[in-house]
Amino acid sequence: MNDNILQNGYPSWEELKKFNRIPSHERFAKGPVAVIECIQAIPCNPCEGACKFGAICVGEPIINLPQLEEEKCTGCGMCVAQCSGLAIFVVDKTYSETQATVSFPHEYLPLPEKGQTVTAVNRAGEPVCEAVVVRVVNPERNDHTPVVTVAIPKEFADAVRGMVRLGMEKPADHSCCKDYVYKENDPDDLIVCRCEEVTVGDIRKAIAEGATSITGVKRRTRAGMGLCQGRTCSKIVTKMLSDATGKRGIDIPLDTARPPMKPVTMKILGGDDDV
């Protein structure tokens, strides 16, 4: 149901619409308003207490999504820094004829300064447009979650949700850090299985020798036999097998899951059971 947030770590526009997260056009037309982009049923409610106008309601059970009473919201932004999921923004589509402002939590140093030109990014962290910093607030009650407000062209008001971290203007290569999965030109000495120190070269050799499954690679190289049981490397091994065999990743079966889920000492395992 919440596929995008589960797979990519941020909600898609469709998901936000589906969960009724976007204030109405009428409300946007009246001035700044909180946009609560929270779509996961998690037990959390600081936003409810943060709003002194009683505009946010989570209620019981605590896993309810917070509901915004648009008319009560003044767009003050008190809730932005209180959301531990960094999921609340204040958007003012009435800032000027051509510009809107977006306020967002920004937990990176150095902080921008008022008047500075920065690069605004969308929910995925991809650059969208240039932005001018209008305000930076970081009072003690924000508990180290500064809130930055930037002015941007109006058409990007629903897209911009942050800014590129200063000093990191060259955007990071997300294709690599989001989900590293093996590239053909990766060097042979790159370590894939950290627990057992198995390299790309070892796995290439195992596949060349006839391994056709994650288990086959494991038995030949030890990749996945270590402490984490392949939590890291099995994804990479799957990709390598998929490249080598032409099978889709989803058609390459997972390795056998074995107890215990996490390492457990013998005294706990041996415990006081009557065995």
Place this chain on the structure above:
Amino acid sequence: MMSKTADVVVIGGGMQGTCAAYYLAKAGQKVILVERGDLASGTTSRSDGDSFINDVPPGYMTEFAEATIKEFIKMDKEIDCDFEWVHRGCVLLMETEEEVEFAKELAKAKQATGSQVRFMDQKEVHDDEPNTAPDIPGGLEFTAGGALNPMQLAYGLGREIEKSGGELMRFTEVTGFEKDADGRVCKVITNEGEIITDNVVIACGIWSQSIAEKVGVYLPIHIMKGDLLVIERDAYITRRKTMEFGYNLVRNENHSYKRKVSPFMEKYGIGFLFEPTNSTNGLVGFSKYAATDTVSNNLVTRAIAKRAIRFFPKFADVSVIHCYAGLRPQSPDGEPIVSRTNVPGVFVSAGHGGNGIMFAPISGKLVSQMVCGQKTDMEMGPLSLNRFQRVEPSVTR
């Protein structure tokens, strides 16, 4: 599909199958090895891996064990594969004075047949390894024998077989056989086509019975499950393979002896075994009970942990990183079946129980000698399939 021809078809790509095919190929036979999955995908990858003379009673079986250890040592030199062979002997620990008495006798009996075994008293045991529980009254030290990685060996032998002109047919299932007018096997039928051959070696571990049935051979093999624990790397307990003496005593010499264990441990055949591996982690076992699944039994793994702490209290703070279980192909008397059968041209190397890895090289060599019509290194009677038919002449299926 085109049919292939071979001097001999080996069925099974585990430890027995790869060993048999290796010796056959080395002897100049044109070998085709047929394996339903990948090499080493059955019990071979779900076992521990060692070869010691302590696991068997004195006499023929000890000779058999010493012969297999010699083969391992030779293989380690001859084949282009590091199968992690570490030849450093093992220690058996006693739990009671009664066991000590038995151990002293056993040591004498094994020494008499030339085995290198030494009795260690309480002080010697603790001087040798201070981690041993203080009340352990004695131990037996065997100098011969070592540990290995059975999977690496199977893959290595696979490469050797191909180098000698043999063929591996992996992911290929045997569906039937054909016999000629004289009743001799002449064809193996697989889902990838037919293989014309005069000889077949059945070496499919726990699946041997169902394969043998297709060619009209009854193999009395039942399945005994075993669980193992893998401990974290670099947790030093002791430098050598160490196991309890009591379990072997019951198995090999004195079936009426009762170990000091809980009814649960008795029921599930829980014993203590520790095998430091080449990768610096360690295997802790073991169990032996009738079951046919390879899912770790939670209570059994608990009992194994408890039993391990009894011999080495230091285990208490060592982490178990995962558990696995495997299935032993067990013959009625627990010893291997390396034999001709009632069908001419059909040979068996199976039913090795918990000693499959250990006995694989010598079994493979003997099978190869039988197939090639050579004089066998050992007398085959004690390993023969006939020994069961004599006991149960009415067995038919």
